[in-house]
Amino acid sequence: MLDLPVNEAVTLADLTRDPYPIYKRMRAETPVVRVAQTNRIFVTRAEHTKWIKETPEIFSSDDPMTPMKPAFQAHTLMRKDGDEHRAERMAMQPSFSPKVIRTDWGELYTKLAEDYVSRLPRGETVDLFKDLCGPIAARILAHMLGLEEASDEEMQRWSQRLIDGAGNFGEDPELFRLSDEANAEMNALFERVIPRHTEQPNNSAFSVMLNGRNPIPMSQMYANIKIAIGGGINEPRDALATIVYGLLTNPDQLDEVKRQDVWLDAFEEGVRWVAPIQVSGRRTTQEVQIGDHLIGPGETVMTIQASANRDEAIYGADGEEYNVFRDKHPHQAFGSGPHHCAGAQVARRTLGQIMLPLLFDRFPNMTLADPARVIWSGFGFRGPLNLPVTLN
Amino acid sequence: MAKITFVQPDGRRQTVEAETGKSVMQVALAHGIDGILAECGGAMMCATCHCYVDDDRTGTASEGEEDMLDCAEAEVRPTSRLTCQIKVSEALDGLVVHLPEADE
Numbered sequence: 001m002l003d004l005p006v007n008e009a010v011t012l013a014d015l016t017r018d019p020y021p022i023y024k025r026m027r028a029e030t031p032v033v034r035v036a037q038t039n040r041i042f043v044t045r046a047e048h049t050k051w052i053k054e055t056p057e058i059f060s061s062d063d064p065m066t067p068m069k070p071a072f073q074a075h076t077l078m079r080k081d082g083d084e085h086r087a088e089r090m091a092m093q094p095s096f097s098p099k100v101i102r103t104d105w106g107e108l109y110t111k112l113a114e115d116y117v118s119r120l121p122r123g124e125t126v127d128l129f130k131d132l133c134g135p136i137a138a139r140i141l142a143h144m145l146g147l148e149e150a151s152d153e154e155m156q157r158w159s160q161r162l163i164d165g166a167g168n169f170g171e172d173p174e175l176f177r178l179s180d181e182a183n184a185e186m187n188a189l190f191e192r193v194i195p196r197h198t199e200q201p202n203n204s205a206f207s208v209m210l211n212g213r214n215p216i217p218m219s220q221m222y223a224n225i226k227i228a229i230g231g232g233i234n235e236p237r238d239a240l241a242t243i244v245y246g247l248l249t250n251p252d253q254l255d256e257v258k259r260q261d262v263w264l265d266a267f268e269e270g271v272r273w274v275a276p277i278q279v280s281g282r283r284t285t286q287e288v289q290i291g292d293h294l295i296g297p298g299e300t301v302m303t304i305q306a307s308a309n310r311d312e313a314i315y316g317a318d319g320e321e322y323n324v325f326r327d328k329h330p331h332q333a334f335g336s337g338p339h340h341c342a343g344a345q346v347a348r349r350t351l352g353q354i355m356l357p358l359l360f361d362r363f364p365n366m367t368l369a370d371p372a373r374v375i376w377s378g379f380g381f382r383g384p385l386n387l388p389v390t391l392n
Numbered sequence: 393m394a395k396i397t398f399v400q401p402d403g404r405r406q407t408v409e410a411e412t413g414k415s416v417m418q419v420a421l422a423h424g425i426d427g428i429l430a431e432c433g434g435a436m437m438c439a440t441c442h443c444y445v446d447d448d449r450t451g452t453a454s455e456g457e458e459d460m461l462d463c464a465e466a467e468v469r470p471t472s473r474l475t476c477q478i479k480v481s482e483a484l485d486g487l488v489v490h491l492p493e494a495d496e
Contacts, residue, residue, distance in 0.1 A: 054433040089437070090459050097463035330429070340432035345465070 002292045008036045015379040023307035032291045040300045046308035053337040059282035071165025071179045074223035091216045095205040104203045128387040129241045137237040146204025158182040162230035235276040238383025243270030246322035248368040253324050267352035269324045272331035278306035278382045305332040365392040394485040398425045401493045410480040417441040417476035427491035434476040439464040444471040444490040450478050466492030
């Protein structure tokens with residue numbers, strides 16, 4: 001057994017700017033390492049990250065100190081284990097099932113996507129991130145959750161404030177003030193729409209939870225909807241922007257994707273390449289060996305799926321590249337184990353089957369004049385912050 | 393060990409030696425059986441290891457498994473099971489597992 005190495009050099013700012021060269025080196029030299037600045041243990045190889053996610057008895061999601069608690073004003077299902085987690089998750093899972101997507105949402109989402117894409121001005125240069133990726137993600141999610149009364153702007157603002165609060169490890173009171181404000185606005189809306197959902201139930205998440213056989217407590221319904229708002233906008237938004245960037249900077253691949261009609265593959269490769277959720281935290285419940293190192297109980301281990309998704313052991317030497325036509329291997333962008341992304345199927349359909357083909361059909365000669373102008377950012381969540389494309 | 397036969401919707405059959413104690417899902421992944429994704433890794437949270445198993449020896453689906461099956465991609469039938477919930481034993485020798493149609 002070897003001593004756990006400590007990395008004193010890496011900072012959160014480095015990781016936020018571009019974590020990939022750092023992870024590449026960690027995979028090769030220190031695949032299990034304590035990163036001093038965060039006081040967390042980073043695990044960067046695919047075999048380890050997958051195993052950790054699939055072993056919740058040793059690697060618990062329950063973090064009593066998580067800033068998610070004040071940010072969401074609740075202990076949410078993301079931070080629960082076992083039966084308690086399952087009960088809450090299954091309360092809304094039917095809304096995200098392939099069957100309900102087909103019967104209830106497919107047509108609506110296609111119409112929404114058409115509406116939003118048709119608003120974009122042909123011939124002009126726009127920021128696709130701001131003008132399409134964010135708003136369409138917000139609108140689709142509002143319907144899926146049963147909150148269509150909320151505006152795109154509200155949905156996006158609430159989402160960002162929840163995320164900022166959940167990542168507020170420095171306990172900046174201003175960030176919690178902003179998330180409290182968002183919580184108050186969301187609670188007011190939830191209260192307002194309850195009668196609609198009890199009188200006219202549909203397959204939206206709120207409706208399904210309210211009208212379930214054994215409804216979970218109302219406080220947990222609220223918390224779950226907030227988790228979906230916190231997680232359900234930035235991820236499809238960032239995935240869409242990432243995939244469009246990947247295709248526009250690899251025009252030969254774009255042509256081939258169109259020819260073969262393999263938009264789902266373009267989607268899958270995009271989320272592998274830059275996973276919208278890059279890292280997840282787990283707390284050790286006992287002493288455990290990871291690789292060559294013994295880790296004590298009560299440690300916070302970060303599984304770096306961003307790194308696992310480029311692991312040479314699976315993807316060979318070119319895992320750093322966007323390549324739709326690489327050999328297919330399962331990736332970990334949606335995680336694994338009990339907390340496997342509840343929205344994975346919804347994301348595949350809305351982006352891979354509806355949005356991507358529609359967008360490139362309407363603007364077949366869309367261009368990204370200067371890829372260097374695109375700013376990438378993020379350690380926990382990652383994606384482009386802008387995407388200036390010319391629509392033709 | 394037990395022999396398990398996987399049958400694809402087009403009739404293609406693959407018979408493999410399955411290690412006892414593993415789940416049928418793990419056996420399928422180890423042998424690269426098409427149609428078993430098992431995205432959640434056996435946590436009964438994704439329904440991407442859904443199959444049809446018409447064999448009393450495998451018992452019946454638990455309530456949690458039934459709930460998750462409702463979220464499966466392909467048609468759910470009375471014989472639907474999540475293969476992560478079926479444990480291989482000598483007693484299951486000769487089991488036949490039918491893969492569902494892919495939706496796309």
